[in-house]
Amino acid sequence: MKVFNPFLTALVLLIACNQNQHSVPVAGSTEETIVEKEKSDVFYHYSIWYAFVNKIFEGELTAKELKERGDIALGSYNLLDGELIMLDGVLFKATEDGKVTRVKDDDKIVYANAAFFDVEQSFEIKEVDNYKSLREKINEQLPSKNIFYAFKIHGDFKKMKCGGLNKQDKPFEDGLDVLIPNRPVFERENFSGTMVGFFCPEFIGNINVAAYHLHFVSDDETFAGHVMEFEAENLKVEMDYIYEYQFAVPRSPEYLNGNFENEFQYKKK
Amino acid sequence: MKVFNPFLTALVLLIACNQNQHSVPVAGSTEETIVEKEKSDVFYHYSIWYAFVNKIFEGELTAKELKERGDIALGSYNLLDGELIMLDGVLFKATEDGKVTRVKDDDKIVYANAAFFDVEQSFEIKEVDNYKSLREKINEQLPSKNIFYAFKIHGDFKKMKCGGLNKQDKPFEDGLDVLIPNRPVFERENFSGTMVGFFCPEFIGNINVAAYHLHFVSDDETFAGHVMEFEAENLKVEMDYIYEYQFAVPRSPEYLNGNFENEFQYKKK
Incomplete structure (x- = not known):
């Protein structure tokens, strides 16, 4: 026999109300x-x-x-x-x-x-000699250059070259336009890992990195950084199409009073 | 005497759960x-x-x-x-x-x-001869040129000149770089109304109108449009500081396949 329990009803309603939020x-x-x-x-x-x-x-x-x-x-x-x-x-x-x-x-x-990554398109690549070659293969697949994409790309890497960053102390002397061309570089051969990153349309301007920007972490979690160059096999390229973009600016005095003049782009189209 | 009513409790919990959402x-x-x-x-x-x-x-x-x-x-x-x-x-x-x-x-x-407009700063201006003069007075008040602002500016307008838009039919021949300089213009004198709009930092680039962009509607709801020029008294300038920006791009084939090449900015700094 079913008994209506108003306390249980209240609880169920509350849970339903909060789910997925x-x-x-x-x-x-x-x-x-x-x-x-x-x-x-x-x-x-x-x-x-x-x-x-x-x-x-x-x-x-x-x-x-x-x-x-x-x-x-x-x-x-x-x-x-x-x-x-x-x-x-x-x-x-x-x-x-x-x-x-x-x-x-x-x-x-x-x-x-x-x-939040959802796979909307995926394809496999047996072998790529370098980063540029991968970008060309992905470019062939993009349904539009006017939207944003997120990527997860797992593979076996014959070679991987990643950039790092040197920790800075105040007062900061150099911007990324100086630091990135002089960044620490790490290389490893014959291991597996995942490249994670994004594609932004050219109209993003100085708000973000235009075109491709990928970071990397190895399967064994011992090697990571900004993707500079690689040679890889058995790549699985997973793509997420993104139509909404939200950015939040800092509220620090340094940001609010900043005069931003120097430009830098990776130009990985 | 108070009686505990579990049905009422469930209702109150549900209302509390949904408020402000x-x-x-x-x-x-x-x-x-x-x-x-x-x-x-x-x-x-x-x-x-x-x-x-x-x-x-x-x-x-x-x-x-x-x-x-x-x-x-x-x-x-x-x-x-x-x-x-x-x-x-x-x-x-x-x-x-x-x-x-x-x-x-x-x-x-x-x-x-x-x-959603919240007044975070407001000030009054007795008289301004033109739009440029108003922008100069607001610029003096902005705590930063690196964040976004929303405005509500009510006043008595000796003169108001607003731009409109001519309805277009497919196939579209001209972009805004041609249509805006040739827009219909409406003028009225000695009436009251509210200018509503935004300020975007220069880094917004081609994503939005950089600097000021205001539209107008009269108190009697019979005159409205894009603010081009005015002379006004008794202005009450209300400002809302905004640190987060979200945009959604269209999903139409025309957008997805579009080649965007022409640029146009109002340049109302």
């Missing part, structure tokens, strides 16, 4: 937005590339907050103390000494791109 | 985001200026959907069939014949900027 605090503020996490298909971006290039090297976003904005990401930590890569919700840091570590929830992030 | 459908998709409407402080932008300049004159956003993204807005309707202005949640259309009408929920929008 997730509290997403806005960085550096007390404001709060409720996002249906699983269905969110927004390119989330913290700070802007133009500010990052021009020595805005401290942000207010925490690792915990970034995880609420996506399960894949790339970026950098405060003071350029490591390249940031998130794969399947696990956030890594690759520091200037070449070490890769998992990240604590309260670690501060200066710059990040993130998204 | 608002279902926001994403234009042109079945995805859904839940936003705490009252606390949302995001610059919402539908389509991009670059596409709009380059003849993407049909959008998928409805008037109803736009109202879920803000209570002030500016923009245009599909086929350039009128300038769009939203003031205090009321959405108006100013067509090429000079008429101003309230808008139906299913009217389609090709381009819009919107925000």
